[in-house]
Amino acid sequence: WLFFTVYSIIIGQVLRMFVHMVGAKRILLIGRLKGYSILALSEALPDDGKITACSVEPYLGGKSQEASDYSSHAKKISVKVGPIADTLEELVAVGEHFDIVFIDADQRNAVNDYHFVMDNHLLRMDGVICVENTLMKGQVYLENVSDENVLAVRKLNTVINSDPRVEQIILPVEDGMSVIRWSCTPAAVMESKKAVVKDDVFWGHNRCRILDRLRLDGKVAYVTGGGQGIGRAFAHALGEAGAKVVVVDLVLPKAEGVAEELSLKGIKSMALAADVSKPEDVQRILDVIVARWGTVHIACNNAGINMNSASEDTSLEEWDKTFNVNLRGLFLCCQAAGRIMLKQGYGKIINTASMASLIVPHPQKQLAYNASKAGVVKLTQTLGTEWIDRGVRVNCISPGIVDTPLIHSEDLKPLVQRWVADIPAGKLAQVTDLQAAVVYLASEASDYMTGHNLAIEGGQSLW
């Protein structure tokens, strides 16, 4: 009993690890079902995850049923009882697509099930098939075997091994687990029945698939105004995509807080204090970044402030303060980072402008802010065209009204209802709505884009 329990825990951990590694949401189980395995899988799945279990028998077996009854994750499990071939047909008919497919090799129709899953694309492109019991206690390698089950599993292993569409390894887990994934190898392409156009669209640019082209592994990024709001969301997004991130803010504890969050997620980070309107501060942060991490590839110039006043009352102090941070500070950062990037022939600069560069937001009055953000766009267009032939792309993002501390001032709070009525999307933007854009503009996938002002405003600038 003790052996069984320890063994179940180990298998459970292996399965949970698979689910996390694949980022699985939908799992298909074919064949005899083990309760502890289903339980482990369902626990590892996110709340909207789903396990479809195909079973010939109308029950999961004593222990298994108990285990799944007690699990709060049982709602993720749907058991389909009946001939497996029929169930698989049904799943294809409703357009199901799975991230992980488990097949029990020790059942009569495993070869057919494997073929069916592959031929009907029940497995998504980056998914894996796990075939359980593929070693049969090593018997599959013995000569003079007459046991029908062993011969059937051996046949299945041969079929998988000779399938040019896949690559596999056998792990010594349980009674042998084959892990199989699609491989777009030349062998598979050669054996394809239809002629294949072997170009960059087919293989992916530099043999990289589109989501991999958005990755920022090995890149060094900084984000100004990274201590809260949009900058914090940008720092997380760039880090999640693989970059090392320097969080820069006027207020050091804020920057440190975000750097700490990143490091909790396994993202290499550092916090630096700087007032971007001061040239000596800007030069210092770039010197520190280069000294510690060698260079900078991604410059996210996001720090900005917003003050409100009627234009006839706007003081020179307000005008200067706004322009010093929003435009002069951004120029200083672009120039200091740009010099490093031009030298290395590569760089991505992403400036935060605003929808206020396109329209005049109302009813609040913010002449200096609007003018400074229009300046950010023109600066971006100018640098974007001046530097692209030396490998440096400069673009900007123009958020609409984003739900951040910037708009929670006593003056602006009462205006929220009014703004929402002006937004086709019917709601304010969340900082997470902007994250994919910064990753795209930081990645090689956007290399042909420069001087662009990317508006993300729920359609507000169109009304």
Ligand SMILES: NC(=O)c1ccc[n+]([C@@H]2O[C@H](COP(=O)([O-])OP(=O)(O)OC[C@H]3O[C@@H](n4cnc5c(N)ncnc54)[C@H](O)[C@@H]3O)[C@@H](O)[C@H]2O)c1
């Ligand atoms: N929130 C919105 O609705 C909205 C809409 C469009 C554009 N934007 C722009 O997005 C950017 C970020 O806005 P947010 O809403 O996250 O603002 P926020 O006020 O929530 O955060 C700005 C951060 O920048 C830092 N900062 C301020 N001045 C600085 C300076 N001189 N040097 C370094 N850091 C400084 C602040 O300490 C703060 O942590 C700004 O450029 C803003 O103009 C915001």
